[in-house]
Amino acid sequence: EDQVTQSPEALRLQEGESSSLNCSYTVSGLRGLFWYRQDPGKGPEFLFTLYSAGEEKEKERLKATLTKKESFLHITAPKPEDSATYLCAVSEAMGYQKVTFGTGTKLQVIP
Amino acid sequence: GAVVSQHPSWVICKSGTSVKIECRSLDFQATTMFWYRQFPKQSLMLMATSNEGSKATYEQGVEKDKFLINHASLTLSTLTVTSAHPEDSSFYICSARDFRRSGNTIYFGEGSWLTVV
Numbered sequence: 314e315d316q317v318t319q320s321p322e323a324l325r326l327q328e329g330e331s332s333s334l335n336c337s338y339t340v341s342g343l344r345g346l347f348w349y350r351q352d353p354g355k356g357p358e359f360l361f362t363l364y365s366a367g368e369e370k371e372k373e374r375l376k377a378t379l380t381k382k383e384s385f386l387h388i389t390a391p392k393p394e395d396s397a398t399y400l401c402a403v404s405e406a407m408g409y410q411k412v413t414f415g416t417g418t419k420l421q422v423i424p
Numbered sequence: 425g426a427v428v429s430q431h432p433s434w435v436i437c438k439s440g441t442s443v444k445i446e447c448r449s450l451d452f453q454a455t456t457m458f459w460y461r462q463f464p465k466q467s468l469m470l471m472a473t474s475n476e477g478s479k480a481t482y483e484q485g486v487e488k489d490k491f492l493i494n495h496a497s498l499t500l501s502t503l504t505v506t507s508a509h510p511e512d513s514s515f516y517i518c519s520a521r522d523f524r525r526s527g528n529t530i531y532f533g534e535g536s537w538l539t540v541v
Contacts, residue, residue, distance in 0.1 A: 347530060356430070356517045356532040357468070400467065404530070412458070412519075412530060416467040 316340075319401050319415035326391055326422050334386040334418045336401030345404040346384050348377050350397045351417070357400055360386075391422045427452065428520050430533030437508055437540055444504045445536045447474075447518030453498035454520035459491075462515045462535075474501040474518075508540040 318337045326332055338346065345364055349357035361370045363379040370377050374395065376387040386399055401415040429448045437443045447457055455476045460468040472493050473481040480493035490512075492504040501520075505512050517535045 349532070354515070354535070354537070356535040359529055359531055362529050412470075414468045
C-alpha cells in the first residue's frame, strides 16, 4: 500500500528563517510527486510536480527536490504570507490515477 | 486562475434532505475526477473516483448510495449527498487531472462547505 509521510506536522518560523519540509514516500513505480499549498477553508493550490529522482523545481521562495525515497520543500527567507498547510501527494501509475496524500505540514511564519 | 471550479462554496441544508455539489473542469476535458472529504485539521480523504460515462469507483467505507456521483460530461462531475445528516457536515473537494499541463498535474476545486442542521 502506498504511504506518504510528512514531517514535521507543524513548523513555526521567524520571518526570514529558511527551513525545509519533508515528504517520505513508499510506492511501487512513482509516476509523480505533487506539492500543494492549502489555506484554511480553501482547496489545495498546486505548486509543483516532480517525476524523477534528482529533479528540482523552483517558484519564488519555494524549491522542491526529489530523491527515490523522499521529497523536500525548501522555503528560503519565508514571509508571513507563506503561512499555510503544505501537502505532498504521490501518484503511482498512469493507468489508475489514484493519488495518495500525506497529512500535511502546517507552517506558521511569524513576522 | 482556477482550472477546476466547484459550486456551491457554502451550503446549509436540513437533516434528511439532499444536496448536490458540482465540479467543473475549465478549458480542459477530464475523463476522471476525484472527490475528497476533509475534516478540520486533517488531510484529504479520497471518497471516490468519478469516471465519465461509467460508474464511480468508491473507496472502502464510503457509502455509494449516500454519496451519489454522476460524471455526465467531460467537464462536469456532481456529488449528491442524499438524506444528509449532521455527521455529513464537512469540506468536500474535487480534483481533476489535466494531461496537457505540466504533464498531468492534478488541480483542485475551491472546495464546498456543507453544513447539515
